[in-house]
Every structure is written in structure tokens, then in C-alpha cells.
Amino acid sequence: MFERDSVNLNILKKRAFNLRWATVQEGVIPLTAADPDFPSAPEIAEAIIRFTKDRYLSYGPPAGLPEFKESVARYFAVKRLIPAVPEFIFPVDSAAFGIYLTCKAFLNPGDEAIIFDPVDFLFRYSIEAVDGIAVPFAIPPGPAPVDFERFEKLISNKTKLICLCNPLNPTGKVFTREELLKIAGLASKYNLVILSDEIWSDIVYSPHLYTSIASLNEEARNLTVTVTGYSKSYGLAGLRIGAVMAGNQVHYDRLFEVSLHGSTIHGANVLSQIAATTALNECDYWLNDFLCHLQQMRDLCDRELNSIHGFHCIPPEGCYVAFTNIRGTSKSSLEIYQLLLEKAKVAVVPGAKEWFGEGAEGYIRMSFATSEAILGEALHRVKSTINSL
Known part of the structure; x- marks a missing residue:
């Protein structure tokens, strides 16, 4: 249900707005707005x-x-x-x-x-x-x-x-x-x-x-x-x-x-x-499976983000976003955001005041509500780009 082929990128690129697939350039992976890449439970469509x-x-x-x-x-x-x-x-x-x-x-x-x-x-x-x-x-x-x-x-x-x-x-x-x-x-x-x-x-x-x-x-x-x-x-x-x-x-x-x-x-x-x-x-089963998948994605983010030079991520207790301290890179949140977008082709949310308040400076936020394949590729790109600085 939450495997690689569960994510239909063709549909997402037409329908997923709000900083996501339909609004980024081709080739960019958006780990931005906290909205799942997966289709909803079939019972919901059937009821409608x-x-x-x-x-x-x-x-x-x-x-x-x-x-x-x-x-x-x-x-x-x-x-x-x-x-x-x-x-x-x-x-x-x-x-x-x-x-x-x-x-x-x-x-x-x-x-x-x-x-x-x-x-x-x-x-x-x-x-x-x-x-x-x-x-x-x-x-x-x-x-x-x-x-x-x-x-x-x-x-x-x-x-x-x-x-x-x-x-x-x-x-x-x-x-x-x-x-x-x-x-x-x-x-x-x-x-x-x-x-x-x-x-x-x-x-x-x-x-x-x-x-x-x-x-x-x-x-x-x-x-x-x-x-x-x-x-x-x-x-x-x-x-x-x-x-x-x-x-x-x-x-x-x-x-x-x-x-x-x-x-x-x-x-x-x-x-x-x-x-x-x-x-x-009717959809508790779907939510339970989704949560199991998210636990795995959270753990993947924990391993990969904390292996990146200058990054430090405390695993979230809830939500499906990774809030990562990037001060060790000596770059601002906006600079890291721009670097990842231009070089890694990964879109994240910078810890800017207008998004989260003054306490977010020095951090970036990434949504991990996607497939392991997409998240793994995004994290690989981020790691390669930052570690090459």
C-alpha cells in the first residue's frame, strides 16, 4: 500500500500544488508541504x-x-x-x-x-x-x-x-x-x-x-x-x-x-x-499501515541526515517532518535551501521567520510522507551535495 509503485508521479505533477510536485521544475523532488504522496484509502473515493x-x-x-x-x-x-x-x-x-x-x-x-x-x-x-x-x-x-x-x-x-x-x-x-x-x-x-x-x-x-x-x-x-x-x-x-x-x-x-x-x-x-x-x-487499517511506513521513513531520515557533515536532526516524536539543524554548515537556512534546490534538485522548507518564527533560523524542514525510493533518492542527493562543500 505504501510501496514505491503506490506513488503516481504523473498524477501528482498535475494535482499536487502548494509547493509540491505540480509547482516545482521537472527533476526536483519536493520534500516541502506536509501532504502525503500516496493515494487515499479506496473506501473514501467509493463513498464519494x-x-x-x-x-x-x-x-x-x-x-x-x-x-x-x-x-x-x-x-x-x-x-x-x-x-x-x-x-x-x-x-x-x-x-x-x-x-x-x-x-x-x-x-x-x-x-x-x-x-x-x-x-x-x-x-x-x-x-x-x-x-x-x-x-x-x-x-x-x-x-x-x-x-x-x-x-x-x-x-x-x-x-x-x-x-x-x-x-x-x-x-x-x-x-x-x-x-x-x-x-x-x-x-x-x-x-x-x-x-x-x-x-x-x-x-x-x-x-x-x-x-x-x-x-x-x-x-x-x-x-x-x-x-x-x-x-x-x-x-x-x-x-x-x-x-x-x-x-x-x-x-x-x-x-x-x-x-x-x-x-x-x-x-x-x-x-x-x-x-x-x-x-x-472505515479507514483505521489504512492509517495504521501509513504510520508503520512513516516510522520507517523517520528512521531513514535519522540515519541519513545525521551522517551529513554539518547536519543534526533529532528524530521527531510526532508529525512526518524532519526538522534539521544545519548551523554546522556555516550557512543560513535560506542559503542551504537555495543550494539544495539548485544543486541537489531537492526542495525543502527553510527555517525562515515567515514560515515558523525566529526560532527556526538555522534549520530546514523536510516532509518524509513519500515512498522509500523517492525519499532515499532525495536524501542521497542532499548528502552528496552538502558533503562536497
Whole structure:
């Protein structure tokens, strides 16, 4: 299922945009946007075909299809140990929109939100889009302890939101239960809303275990808005489907109101909800096989990247991206990015401020959600190019 011939490059070169195969020059291997190179599970396509054969493509319920809401609630209850109810869940057109929506719902102009550094740019973008102020908190790659004393010092009377990205893109850190208890404790102490982005939560490598912050206790759950999506786990990026779950009625009402789902201005399309429902109900086998493959690709990255002169990569605990320290090359992230693109014909994401924050300088990020043959060739090219400097 995840062998070399599972990747159809002819299709990817026509359809895989967002920095990937359809946007790079011929001969370049893109290890860029974190989107699988593999086709999704067949049950998903079959479900879409069954739904469309009657040719009635009407509006769905503004708050989401009942079967979608029920499948998401069941997922959170069974896999995340959260006593979720469908009434507090609604679909959105992406986890990215869920992040923006939460910022829009709980931040007024001038309010502050704490974000991690480095972290995906969508957090800062969403906060600033609603005229809030993003306050970065440095969390370095690897197992180093989180400095919660410094975390608390960042909280002011303007702070309204803690943005938790777990697992953390781009470093791959998976927060422990003890760390989450401390975050929840600070949120409770200062009456802050927790935005928990859990789009990567299915991608966690042994022996690490994933804990949802909303599963800790009722107090944490009441403060948490959980955002997730189905692009990372099931390859549904182009269908643009995610979910938002509130911990209480007040939060749900506020989120739903600002979402504009109550009108026809905005909403999640019906086919995407059918696809996500099928993924959650029928495709665990596909996800389990995908995770086994990713574990092997992670280990391959660990071996090869750490054999390259000037490179140091701490294996991610979650996510399928390798965040590699390249400071030993005496070159900047942008210089390494350009060198690899021009000489090795491999596209990576540079650790630039606009992508991940100031803490990403000196690093590059590579997605390894591809076949062993493609990844092996890319790593060989990178190794040959850097070691020849």
C-alpha cells in the first residue's frame, strides 16, 4: 500500500500544488508541504462516488451532517478519551480556518495570544488577521524541559489565548501529560482559552503517547477549543475538511456565530464531510499501515541526515517532518535551501521567520510522507551535495 509503485508521479505533477510536485521544475523532488504522496484509502473515493451517483448535491445542515458530527465525537471519545458530544462539534473547511476562527471568536484588537516558537506560521497569521498580538514562547527541538516559569511571565492582563500545537509542527515534539497539566493549570489560573491544534495527533511514533489536553479533566476541557483536520492522517488536503470542538455551550455558540456557517456565506461542503466520515469510520487499517511506513521513513531520515557533515536532526516524536539543524554548515537556512534546490534538485522548507518564527533560523524542514525510493533518492542527493562543500 505504501510501496514505491503506490506513488503516481504523473498524477501528482498535475494535482499536487502548494509547493509540491505540480509547482516545482521537472527533476526536483519536493520534500516541502506536509501532504502525503500516496493515494487515499479506496473506501473514501467509493463513498464519494456512492453519494454523487444520485446527482443531488444540495446544501447540508449549517452545523454539519449528523453522521459527520457523530463520527468526530466518537473519534474523540474512543481515541482521545474526551467525553465529546456531537452538539459541540461542527465542520470547517480546514484546520487552518479552525485556528483563524478561534482567534476571531476570542480575541479583540490588542489582545495577546501566546504561540510557540518555532511553530507553523498560521498561528501568527490568524492572530494578526484579527488585530491581535502574537507573543512567542521558545520551545527548542528535542526532549529539553519546557520552561514554564518563563511561560507564565509572558502572561499579562492582555493575554486571552494559549495556542497549543500538539504534536508541534515543525519540531515534532509531543507534549507529555505532565506538560499539558501545567499548561492547563496556567490557563485556569489566568482564565485563558486554550486553542489546541491536534491535526497531527494521529502521527505519533513509539514509544511516545499522545494526550489531548481536553481529556485531562473537566476544567481543562471547559477552557479548550480543539481544532483538527484530515489532511495529515488521511491525505484529504484538497477536500479541505476539518472540525472544531468546543468544551461548552457558550464557546460553541460564539464559534458558530463568527464562523458564518449559519448563512450561505461560509461552510464545509457535503462531499468533504462524507469523505472524512468514511475515513474515521472505515479507514483505521489504512492509517495504521501509513504510520508503520512513516516510522520507517523517520528512521531513514535519522540515519541519513545525521551522517551529513554539518547536519543534526533529532528524530521527531510526532508529525512526518524532519526538522534539521544545519548551523554546522556555516550557512543560513535560506542559503542551504537555495543550494539544495539548485544543486541537489531537492526542495525543502527553510527555517525562515515567515514560515515558523525566529526560532527556526538555522534549520530546514523536510516532509518524509513519500515512498522509500523517492525519499532515499532525495536524501542521497542532499548528502552528496552538502558533503562536497
